[in-house]
Amino acid sequence: MNDIVISTFSGAIRAGTPLLFATLGEILAERSGVLNLGLEGMMLMGAFTGFSISYITGNLWLAVLAAVLIGGLMASLHAFMSITLRINQVVSGLALVFLGQGLSGFWGNAYVGMQANSFQNLKIPLLGDIPYIGPVIFDRDVLVYIGYISVPVIWWFLYKTTAGMNLRAVGEAPDAADARGINVILTRYVYTIIGGFFSGLAGAYISLAYTPMWVQNMTAGRGWIAVALVIFAIWDPVIALIGAYAFGGISVLQFSFQILQVPIPVNIMNMFPYIFTVFVMLFASSNRIKKLFGAPTALGIPYSREEKT
């Protein structure tokens, strides 16, 4: 029984980590006012790039770097389309999803079923020996630790630094920020691209740590779950952490249920995270809740200094 508890919780963190990265990145982008629905596409390309570089060079960190950069590259495409050309952000984001699925499927065909170097667990001395908590939290791979650290860093950045304040102002009231001399366009570019970095990292985690191999479409809708998580988290990194691990937990619950022989068909259990997503969206998509909890007011609205309504 102890084993099951530990494996469920550690599974939750493993499955939650890619969600966490993607959610944190999207929080930054959305806080600047840019909605990027292309997480799924950026994650897939991150996963593919990470895996192929690891396969070719054997260098894990080079693989992660390449995945991060490819995410940023795709996000910069979205930034150009939605910020400079002011194309509808939903359409542009969806385009990224198809682009990611297409490219990774095309290039990835050659890698199907292959294996590459992957991240191994790194037990932290002392902390890793604490019963229960140790194996769940402190006996993980490096990327998980990066996830832990990202949360307080981003929180501190958003709420305590000047740059974070500027970022929030750009997403809340771009005209006010502009009138105070903050470069709205540049700010949005920067955080959209940083959001892409995080999505690339999330993808790399999936193909280099979570299931270290290449499978077509291996992100399996996690990008969409992350989009929902941003809303669930009401754009807050700390709630994002809770949400990501909770969703991770739901998605590994099926394994524990199978071991415990809970009489629910596997196919139904596979649906849990997605059903949960639908419920989160149902709850959170009402305008009233968004207004109460403070969605960035200018989210999804392109900014132009001379064109005001």
Next chain:
Amino acid sequence: MSEKILELKNISKSFSNLIANDSVDFDLKKGEIHALLGENGAGKTTLMNILYGIYKPDAGEIFLDGKKIVISSPRDAIENGIGMIQQHFSLVPSFSVVQNVALGLKEMGIIPDLSKIRKKIIELSDRYKISVEPDAKIWQLSAGEQQRVEIIKLLYVKSKIMILDEPTAILTPQEAKGLFETIKEMTANEASVIFISHKLKEVLEISDRVTVLRHGRVIGTVETKETNENDLARMMVGRDVVLKTDKKPSHPSKPILEIENIHVMGDKGIEAVRGVSLEVRGGEILGIAGVEGNGQRELGEAIYGLRNYTGNIFINGSKVRPGNVLERIKNHVAYIPQDRKADALCGGLPVYKNLFMKAFSSPIFSFNPYFFYPEKLKEPSEKVVKEFSIATSSVDQEVKFLSGGNMQKVVLAREIKSHPKLIIAVHPTRGLDVGAEEFVYNVLLAQKEKGTAILLIAGDLYEIFNLSDRVGVLYEGQIIGYSEPDESHIEEIGLMMAGVKK
């Protein structure tokens, strides 16, 4: 007099086919209050947005202290000591006052020292007697309080040139007085102020000099001491203006609109109208005054059935259901919304279709029970266009190409032609020039003569004085009291607008 600190030379700016500024010259002396006067659309705000770096001029030069400068963004303007309070405030609603003042300051470094900024805000508010609550969030503040935050922002960065765009539009008369004192205090401390307005009285009261703009051109610059209301009005409009309307005493008949204790939700999920009861009789105009954002829009929309409500509304004695516009149309209710482009017209449709939009379901225009022949509307439309002297190339012209005044005439024509028993008019002259304003006034007064009941919701007190027979004041979603629509009651109305009960 003292030296010029700012000069604008030959500034021109056009938006697609509209010329907003045409070779405008403007200068500002140290320590003076220079009013920029003109009708809506005369190009005042455009000119100042150029000075503040929001718009790029097509031509022209800017000189500061005799040196030519280029301002290509608000940052440049701020660095040159120019500050602007725009009509729509540049504040982040979810931020506190301190954070808003801190936003964009150069001195902040990586981690802002908000406590230092807070201290300085308190100092400034003591020195200039501007009361602000540093830790309050902007969305919790009234429009007047938000404006004080904007003033603090300008004082904080020691702006030498302060541009105020229609600052009194959202204030009660008493708050406006307080603002004027602050402005005088600021100029006493070496700042120069550009005061944008279309209201003659306040320009005469506050300014040292006045520059009048009309259709994007400078008509002239005069010393305030050497001018008067009539001269300025003539410069502004280009002809003599009848400032008083011919309001005849009313002979109210039976009640047409009766409202019993309605509550209406606003967009933010907060109750915007909180228990309003009122009655408008045939042949009278009831004016509803109040500072904007006190439930005016929601009240108008609820009465016309565009917004849900609880409580009862009776039109012509019969109860109407919430959210049912068709029922209102059948009961001959006309509606002139505050945002005509969004709520009253369909910009991409020609004039003639807009004119008959409300009548599509009526039997007069159903020439055939199954099909609809819009072509047959053209002839009657031409008559209406003539009757209301709507300036349009033809009835096929798309409405979005008309000027604001002509758009409003299309709305009026359609609503009046539906033979209304009740007219709900919300800010009916907003953004119109004086000519169009007069037209609207005359149409409404003529309707009143005919026995129509009119509910006039307006922000401009003079509009209410000119038209209405009674005036109620809306404050935080409630009618706080009634008064006489007369200038001698302005003090009392102003107090009620600020929430002080009689």
